[in-house]
Amino acid sequence: EDKVVQSPLSLVVHEGDTVTLNCSYEVTNFRSLLWYKQEKKAPTFLFMLTSSGIEKKSGRLSSILDKKELSSILNITATQTGDSAIYLCALNSGGSNYKLTFGKGTLLTVNP
Amino acid sequence: EPEVTQTPSHQVTQMGQEVILRCVPISNHLYFYWYRQILGQKVEFLVSFYNNEISEKSEIFDDQFSVERPDGSNFTLKIRSTKLEDSAMYFCASIPSVEYYNEQFFGPGTRLTVL
Numbered sequence: 001e002d003k004v005v006q007s008p009l010s011l012v013v014h015e016g017d018t019v020t021l022n023c024s025y026e027v028t029n030f031r032s033l034l035w036y037k038q039e040k041k042a043p044t045f046l047f048m049l050t051s052s053g054i055e056k057k058s059g060r061l062s063s064i065l066d067k068k069e070l071s072s073i074l075n076i077t078a079t080q081t082g083d084s085a086i087y088l089c090a091l092n093s094g095g096s097n098y099k100l101t102f103g104k105g106t107l108l109t110v111n112p
Numbered sequence: 113e114p115e116v117t118q119t120p121s122h123q124v125t126q127m128g129q130e131v132i133l134r135c136v137p138i139s140n141h142l143y144f145y146w147y148r149q150i151l152g153q154k155v156e157f158l159v160s161f162y163n164n165e166i167s168e169k170s171e172i173f174d175d176q177f178s179v180e181r182p183d184g185s186n187f188t189l190k191i192r193s194t195k196l197e198d199s200a201m202y203f204c205a206s207i208p209s210v211e212y213y214n215e216q217f218f219g220p221g222t223r224l225t226v227l
Contacts, residue, residue, distance in 0.1 A: 042203060045215040097160035097167040098210055104154045
């Protein structure tokens, strides 16, 4: 069974700090790893990673995949209070239906 | 920008009652999903649907659950006889095709409360 483990489960920082969120996985047939941000309701898409070592970047957020270590990190620089959310890591593996297996998420709280 | 919509946003029901949760996926999408998230827990896959049939279902998706695409736009999840433990947020998601897969597009969710 595919498994996704995120750490830490929660994190409290001050505005301006840089944070690194971790995601490790076990999978029989890796296809892609996705990061989502969940504020109040639906997860909103951040990144999809398929290749090892290639950083994806969007503003202050960036993410990279390490297939050798079976892990990914999500970095947020110069954090703002609006970054407060649950960050979800999800795995897309095998099969023909592209279902996602989610981790428990990291609850990030950014204090002013 | 096209988006997945879900109705109702919140449904309260009595244990044992049937509920139908509705989703309208993005119009040119072909693959549809239901996920649920019990409060404080992770998002869990329930079922995937393609070409008018279930392509995969999880252990959670037992005989009490069913899905349907009754017309060209709606995608529904029915729970036949709700239990207390069915209380959760239910998310619908869709993708255009597996050839152009970048992300799953999630709807805003329906919060189901079973009393």
